[in-house]
Amino acid sequence: MNTFFALVSSPLARWRTLLGAVGLLGLLFIAGCTTPLRSNLQSFPPMASGSPPGASPEALGALKGLGRGINFGNMLESPNEGDWGLIVNREFIDATVAAGFTSVRLPVRWSNHALPLQPFTLDPPFTKRVEIVIDALLAKGLYVVLDMHHYRQLDGDAPDAGDLPVDAGLADERFLTLWQHIAQRFMFKSDHLIFELYNEPHGRLDAARWNDLMARALAVVRQHNPKRAVVVGPVGWNNAKSLETLRLPNDPHLIAAIHHYEPFTFTHQGASWIKPELPKGVTCCNAAQQLEITAPLDLAKAWSVKNNYPVYLGEFGAFNAADLDSRVNFTRLMRLEAESRGFAWSYWELASGFGVYDPVAKAFRQPLLRALMATEPVKTDKP
Numbered sequence: 001m002n003t004f005f006a007l008v009s010s011p012l013a014r015w016r017t018l019l020g021a022v023g024l025l026g027l028l029f030i031a032g033c034t035t036p037l038r039s040n041l042q043s044f045p046p047m048a049s050g051s052p053p054g055a056s057p058e059a060l061g062a063l064k065g066l067g068r069g070i071n072f073g074n075m076l077e078s079p080n081e082g083d084w085g086l087i088v089n090r091e092f093i094d095a096t097v098a099a100g101f102t103s104v105r106l107p108v109r110w111s112n113h114a115l116p117l118q119p120f121t122l123d124p125p126f127t128k129r130v131e132i133v134i135d136a137l138l139a140k141g142l143y144v145v146l147d148m149h150h151y152r153q154l155d156g157d158a159p160d161a162g163d164l165p166v167d168a169g170l171a172d173e174r175f176l177t178l179w180q181h182i183a184q185r186f187m188f189k190s191d192h193l194i195f196e197l198y199n200e201p202h203g204r205l206d207a208a209r210w211n212d213l214m215a216r217a218l219a220v221v222r223q224h225n226p227k228r229a230v231v232v233g234p235v236g237w238n239n240a241k242s243l244e245t246l247r248l249p250n251d252p253h254l255i256a257a258i259h260h261y262e263p264f265t266f267t268h269q270g271a272s273w274i275k276p277e278l279p280k281g282v283t284c285c286n287a288a289q290q291l292e293i294t295a296p297l298d299l300a301k302a303w304s305v306k307n308n309y310p311v312y313l314g315e316f317g318a319f320n321a322a323d324l325d326s327r328v329n330f331t332r333l334m335r336l337e338a339e340s341r342g343f344a345w346s347y348w349e350l351a352s353g354f355g356v357y358d359p360v361a362k363a364f365r366q367p368l369l370r371a372l373m374a375t376e377p378v379k380t381d382k383p
């Protein structure tokens with residue numbers, strides 16, 4: 001067994017994390033009985049904003065490198081790797097390269113692998129595991145977007161089953177300190193490694209709070225990574241409409257992210273995590289649905305031209321409760337429309353409910369893969 005597999009959360013490491021967490025939760029309880037805990041943000045001054053200079057050649061180069069990407073979803077973003085049925089493995093990495101993807105977006109639930117109280121230390125075996133995955137991807141020539149995903153308390157959401165309970169009052173300070181640890185840990189990696197500050201800010205993270213927090217996080221990252229490309233998206237789940245609320249700091253090495261799941265009644269039909277569940281049987285893409293796809297992309301393009309920063313469509317996809325032909329139509333249309341506007345993109349996701357790859361058959365679902373990768377002119381007429 002090589003280290004790649006051996007380091008998938010060993011039982012010993014899990015116990016150590018658990019015992020540490022239990023002890024710290026005791027402390028948290030005692031502290032909570034006396035004083036409410038509140039984030040101390042004084043030691044994290046924000047980077048100035050108000051006159052962002054536009055993208056640097058490095059940021060534009062990074063966007064080009066991102067090109068056509070795939071999300072390694074449901075792997076390191078689950079409470080513990082494997083909880084949602086998938087772990088990163090060599091088969092996935094090799095398949096990604098063979099299919100011609102140039103980048104991988106790697107969603108990571110850092111918040112479940114760090115102490116709940118200062119100094120918010122990252123769990124060493126988990127951090128090593130993420131590093132091994134990053135190194136394996138970089139070694140294949142891929143660009144990697146290391147994305148902080150699902151820090152539920154930061155958005156004001158309830159923790160997921162299997163999440164380490166942490167004090168919501170410390171969420172901002174903990175977020176910034178986690179970035180301090182992550183940015184320092186990976187500062188010597190190649191410039192093909194890109195940081196994404198936070199996936200889909202929403203809820204408690206309104207525009208004012210997010211703009212402030214993101215400017216502080218960026219200042220933290222820049223202490224050790226002065227020129228690394230950083231992806232930052234707007235509130236409202238990275239909705240293109242919210243780009244206008246994004247107040248970028250004065251930093252040239254930035255890429256703006258949007259996520260796009262419209263028409264939502266099509267892409268998320270039958271998805272158990274949407275309440276109430278959306279009815280199945282919706283096809284794609286009639287003229288109205290085509291407009292739902294193109295209008296947000298037009299908004300993002302106009303924002304990009306005005307602000308002179310490139311756009312990364314970091315997530316789009318259709319859940320497998322929809323019929324395959326419609327998923328192919330949707331995927332092909334979104335991909336072509338994104339490319340025609342000069343956006344890099346990353347399909348959501350490789351091998352789970354939206355998956356372009358079937359992990360049981362160990363093969364790509366060819367019609368979906370072609371919708372993403374075909375270079376020959378493809379028909380975009382409605383079905």
Ligand code: BGC
Binds near residue numbers: 077
């Ligand atoms: C979430 C996933 C979800 C997907 C589509 C992502 O940002 O992290 O859990 O499956 O969006 O809804």
